[in-house]
Amino acid sequence: MDVARKGDSIVGMSTIDGEVIRVRGLGKCYETYAAPHHRLLDLLWRGPHRRARHFWSLRDLSFSVRRGEAIGIIGRNGAGKSTLLQLLCGTLDPTEGQVQVRGRVAALLELGAGFNPEFTGIENVYLNAAILGLSRAQIDARLADILAFAEIGDFVHEPVKHYSSGMFLRLAFAVVAHVDADVLIVDEALAVGDALFAQKCMRFLREFRSRGVLLLVSHDIPSVTSLCDRALWLEHGSLRMAGTAKDVTEAYLEAVYAERQEIAGLRPNEGGAGSDMARPATEGDLLAHDARRDLLIHSNLRNDLEILPFDGEARGFGTGHVRVNWVGIRDHAERPLAWLVGGEEVMLEVRFEAFAQAADLIVGFMFKDRLGQVLFGENTYLACLDATPVFEAGMQGAARFAFRLPYLPSGEYAISVGIAAGTQEHHVQHHWVHDALVIRCVASHVTHGLLGVPMTSIQLQVVHDGGNLEVDRESATAGACHD
Ligand SMILES: Nc1ncnc2c1ncn2[C@@H]1O[C@H](COP(=O)(O)OP(=O)(O)OP(=O)(O)O)[C@@H](O)[C@H]1O
Structure with missing residues (x-):
């Protein structure tokens, strides 16, 4: 079904060829x-x-989206993201350009928008689902599922003016999840939900994106990389960058840090991104030692991970006062490795050199999958709070993280590393290296989830005596201190 909206925003629906959304030369002027x-x-x-x-909150924007695509829209406050979403929903008319949308559009923009505060939850379900195109009979048939999704119990009989923001979100999300939308537009809405409901929404969105079009506006970069294939970065109402979610969010992160450094009065490195900031320190003992090549040949389920050599040309940014010059993974004998097996104990090392005096350093890493989703990461901040050395110009340093590797599903992974100065909340980035180390998983037994956790024991047995099923809640907190 094509939905034509008011104003000039829909023209020539039949010209859309396989596209669900087509935006051409779009602009909104206030x-x-x-x-x-x-x-x-x-x-x-x-x-x-x-x-x-005249103030253009959006100008000269063009893009297309096809069914099955999920697009993240990122940008700083005031960049034009909400304006774009409202133009796509038809709640705003464009000043220039065209928006064409094929199908039913459901949106979660402002919480409570579209709800009548005096109506009960159930009455608002009928109101919203009807606005989104469902007949009374269709809503009757889906009501039980909608209420089960929302999980707000007897509150559905209360006027929604008594609802918390979390309850609004639950009900609004439950409705849009059951109206057979072709395009779903979500603006930061997940931020107000509790963790369990947020996970339920994420599961729904993951499933939805395979059949519809998802547009997600978020300041939360991990949500964008985890849900979206592509991303648009808006700045001052214009498109600054479009590309894969991974590329765009990395570039955005880089710009955010560059701006913070400018505010802090630190001059960015002249070379900028992709400069020669990351050069191998020395050859010799840093040459990769191939510890497991023979084993790989004899197994097809072992979680074999190939570590590509440290990329001295990897894109990076930062002040340049401290520079990463090697990143690698060592085994227990401290030999740099070219192969790893998931589940084993390893040590990630980040070597660096100071080019100016540097204090309060925090060295960290992010282990990401091929979509740029951060699987895990760590930094030195808490562990080294009282013992961070001051590095004078010319001094070398190393941060080492010893941990047990998870099991990884087959695919490509990357470790980005950063050296900053300050605290976890407020810091300037001296050197961030995107994808400093690339790891290729060539065999895996992991079939579910983003990664597998090494299990200390897995058992399946007959229980004769019923076992002890009582949970000792009294000592639950003390339990952490048990020997
Ligand atoms: N009704 C209006 N009249 C005048 N200017 C407006 C109006 N609505 C939005 N703007 C301006 O348009 C610009 C883009 O606003 P928009 O809300 O789209 O940004 P945003 O990227 O969604 O920001 P945020 O992340 O803070 O929600 C802002 O500078 C805003 O002040």
């Missing part, structure tokens, strides 16, 4: 006035000297 009475004066006197100032 008229703003320095004082409220200027608007009145402009209305009364339509002469050449108008007082209105």
Whole structure:
């Protein structure tokens, strides 16, 4: 079904060829006035000297989206993200350009939008589902599922003006999840949900994106990389970058850090991204030692991971006051490895050199899958809080993280590393290296989840005596201290 919306936003639906959304030369301009009475004066006197100032919250935006694609929209506050979503939903009319959308659009924009505060939850379900195109009979048939999804119990009989923001979200999400939407637009909505409900929403969105079009606006980069294939980065109302979610979010992160450093008065490294900031320190003992090549040949289920050599040309950014010059994984005998097996104990090492005096250093890493989702990561901040050395120019340093590797599903992974100065919340980035180390998993037994956790024991047995099923809640917190 094609939905034509008000205004000039829909033109020539039949020209859309396999696309669900087509945006061409889209722009939204607001008229703003320095004082409220200027608007009145402009209305009364339509002469050449108008007082209105024109502000383009979005300009010259073009993109297309096909069924099965999930697009993340990122950008700083005021970049134009909400404007774009409202134009796509038809709640705003464009000043110029075209928006074409094929199918039923359901949106979770502002919490409570579309809800009548005096109506009960159930009445609002009927209202919203009807607005989204469901007949009374269809809503009757789906009501039980909608309420089961929302899980707000007897509150469904209360007027929604008594709802918490979390309850609003539950009900609103439950409705959009059951209206057979072709396009789902979600704006930061997941942020207010509790963890269990957020996971339920994520499961729904993951399933939805295979059959519809998902547009997700979020400041939460991991949500974007985990749910979206592509991303659009808006800046000052214009498209700054479009590409894979991984590439765009990395570039965005880089720009955010660059800006923070500018504010902190630190001059970025002249070379910028992709410069020669990351050069191997020395050859010799850093040459990779191939410990397990023979074993790989004799197994097809062992979680064999090939570590590609440290990429000295990997893209990076930062002040350049401290530079990463080697990243590698060592075994228990401290030999750099070219092969790993999931589940074994390893040590990730980040070597660096100071080019200016550097204090309060935090060295960290993020282990990411091929979509850029962070599977796990760590930094030195808490562990080294009281014992961070000051590095003078010319000094070398190393941060080492010893841990047991999870099992990884087949595919490609990357470790990004960063060296910053400050605290976890407020820091300047001296050197961040995207994908410093690439790891290729060539065999795996992991079939579910993002990674497998090494199990200390797995048993399946007959229980004769019923066993002890009582949970000792009294000592639950003390349990952490048990010997
Ligand atoms: N009704 C309006 N009149 C004038 N300017 C507006 C209006 N609505 C939005 N703007 C301006 O348009 C710009 C883009 O706003 P928009 O809400 O789309 O940004 P955003 O990227 O969604 O920001 P945020 O992340 O803070 O939600 C902002 O500078 C905003 O002040």
